[in-house]
Every structure is written in C-alpha cells, then in structure tokens.
Amino acid sequence: MNPYAAMILAAGAAMGVTAILGFAFIPWLHKLKFGQIILDIGPNWHKHKQGTPTMGGLMFIIGVPLALVAAFITDHLLGGDMLTAQSGMAVKLAAGLIMALMFGLMGFLDDYTKVVKKRNKGLSIGQKSIMQIFIGVGYLYSLWLAMGQNPTTLIPFVGQVQLGWFFWPFSFAVIYATVNAANFTDGIDGLNSSVTMITGIGLAVFAVMRGMFGAGVLAAAMAGGCAGFLFWNRNPAKVIMGDTGSNFLGGLVVAIAFALDTPVILLLMAIIYVIEFMSDVIQIGYFKMTGGKRVFKMAPIHHHFEMSGWGEKKIDIIFCLVNLLGVAAAIAVVYYGLNAFIVV
Numbered sequence: 001m002n003p004y005a006a007m008i009l010a011a012g013a014a015m016g017v018t019a020i021l022g023f024a025f026i027p028w029l030h031k032l033k034f035g036q037i038i039l040d041i042g043p044n045w046h047k048h049k050q051g052t053p054t055m056g057g058l059m060f061i062i063g064v065p066l067a068l069v070a071a072f073i074t075d076h077l078l079g080g081d082m083l084t085a086q087s088g089m090a091v092k093l094a095a096g097l098i099m100a101l102m103f104g105l106m107g108f109l110d111d112y113t114k115v116v117k118k119r120n121k122g123l124s125i126g127q128k129s130i131m132q133i134f135i136g137v138g139y140l141y142s143l144w145l146a147m148g149q150n151p152t153t154l155i156p157f158v159g160q161v162q163l164g165w166f167f168w169p170f171s172f173a174v175i176y177a178t179v180n181a182a183n184f185t186d187g188i189d190g191l192n193s194s195v196t197m198i199t200g201i202g203l204a205v206f207a208v209m210r211g212m213f214g215a216g217v218l219a220a221a222m223a224g225g226c227a228g229f230l231f232w233n234r235n236p237a238k239v240i241m242g243d244t245g246s247n248f249l250g251g252l253v254v255a256i257a258f259a260l261d262t263p264v265i266l267l268l269m270a271i272i273y274v275i276e277f278m279s280d281v282i283q284i285g286y287f288k289m290t291g292g293k294r295v296f297k298m299a300p301i302h303h304h305f306e307m308s309g310w311g312e313k314k315i316d317i318i319f320c321l322v323n324l325l326g327v328a329a330a331i332a333v334v335y336y337g338l339n340a341f342i343v344v
Helices: 003-032 044-049 058-077 089-117 125-147 164-185 191-210 213-233 242-259 263-269 271-290 301-307 312-337
Strands: 152-155 159-162
Touching: 003 058, 003 191, 003 213, 058 089, 058 213, 058 242, 089 125, 089 164, 089 213, 089 242, 125 164, 125 242, 152 263, 164 191, 164 242, 164 263, 164 271, 191 213, 191 242, 191 263, 191 271, 191 312, 213 242, 242 263, 263 271, 263 312, 271 301, 271 312, 301 312
Parallel strands: none
Antiparallel strands: 152 159
C-alpha cells in the first residue's frame, strides 16, 4: 500500500470515528451525569462549565487505535511492510500505544474519582506518581527489549548518539514531563486538541522525512483523532477530554517521538507543551523561593492570559500559531540536521 495513502486513511478514519462517536458518547455521559468538576483554584469564570460532560477523550481513545489497526491491516493485505520495514518498529508502536492507553486509564481513574465523589480532587499526587513510574518503567523495558542495552537517539546536526546508562533516566524524564505537560495544556476549550493535532501533523511530516512510515501512520491517526474531537470540543465545548484524554495524548506524543528515535525534537515540535509545563514549574519554584510571590497571575500560562483579558478563542489561535512555528522550526532543524551528521 502506498504509505501516504495509509497515513491519509489513518487520519481520515480516526477523525471520522471520533467525530461520529460524539453523537452517542455525549448524551451517554450526560445520562451518567459525568460532568466536569471545576476546581476552586481555577478561574471563577469557568464555573459556567460545571457539568459539561468530561471523559470525552474516550472518543479518540477508541478512534485512534481502530484507525491504526485498519491502516496496518489494509497495508498488509496489499503487500505492504510498514511495520517491519524498520527494525523494532512494531514493538515500539505496540508498546507506545499500550503506554498511552495505560496513561489514559490513569486519567480515567482520576476523572472517575472526581465525578463519582463530586469533589475537586481525584487521585493523590502519590498515587499518580506511582502509576507514572510503573507505566514509564514498563515502556522503557519494552524499549530495552527492542533496542538493546545501549540504544541511540538522533540529535540533528550531531547524529546517532549513544547516551549509555543516561538514556534511561533521560527517557523517563521526557515521558513524565510530556504526559504532565499535555495535562496542563488541557485547561480551556479546544486548546489541547488543536495544539496536539498540529504536533501530530508535524510528527507525521518528520516520519516521512525519515522514511519511518509506521510511526507516521500513528502520528496521522493521532492528528485525525484530535481533529474529530475538535468538532465537539471547540469553544464553546460540548464535551471535555478530561485527564482521560490529555494523559492519553501525552503518552501518544512521546511514544511517537521515541518510535522516531528523536525525543529531543519535542522541545520544538510540542513547544506549547514545553511552555505550559515550564510556566507551572517556574510559578511553583518562584512561589516557594520568595515566600508567596508569583511570576504569572495564574499557572499554567494559558490561565495567565485569561486573567489578562484574553478570550479562550484568542488563546487557542495564538497558542496554535506558536506551536505551528515550533513545528516549522523542528522540520527545518531536521531537514538541515539530517545532512550534517557528525560521527559520535
């Protein structure tokens, strides 16, 4: 099967399935009274969103894997070999999808606790940390099986670099930061789904540039799932993805980056994730160091702009444009960097 056709099939199928599921899922979530609980520490003007169906991420959690399977089965039936063309790709994609689903399950437990117990707090920080360690280590073990004890990572303008033992703590830090950053980005209507869609498109382009079409199919499916979800999640949102969806997307983004052997590219490819995560780190660190002073009016940073008078649609547009610039910069770095390898 033509790999470009497979990527289009994956994107279209994920978008269609996710969007169509909304017609059934949203009334079902209303019926179950699985409404969003607005945190007391959040902006008070978000109170009108109280009761908006949450856990909507289940829609693309179903849509993306189905689209992925459909694309790979079609490719296999037509004599393609996208899963086997690169050594270890099948293991990386399967393990990455499982990791994303496990993070989605963690988010579901968090959402479910909030909704059923009608409280702001879901899982404790300790419970989340234990789950994140378990999921992250399990995924890294799968990479160890697929890549060996001394895996390499691609750094543009440098080449394939062996990080030795440092690869493993570095990789766990990337997983932890990306999943939590995706969660921080889900704070206003349409923000996370639109930003992640752009990142997914960028990762798909990156996969094509490297000839790693298996990872490209997964990236295209993720972008398509986000597009289908935006049909319901754009402002004013009829459904919210919840931690269920944001944790799944964070896991999927990092899984694709590792399948492409270039996790460092997320610094640009998912630059809004980076900005959101760092704004929270800076706010907490500065607050503790100064005994209560703040850098931002509220963190993560999209809330700072809300409190500065920006509307949600404006934030969505500006943040998407920034992420698009980050994706363009990442593609340029890869394009020129692939031709400037230094043997390490």
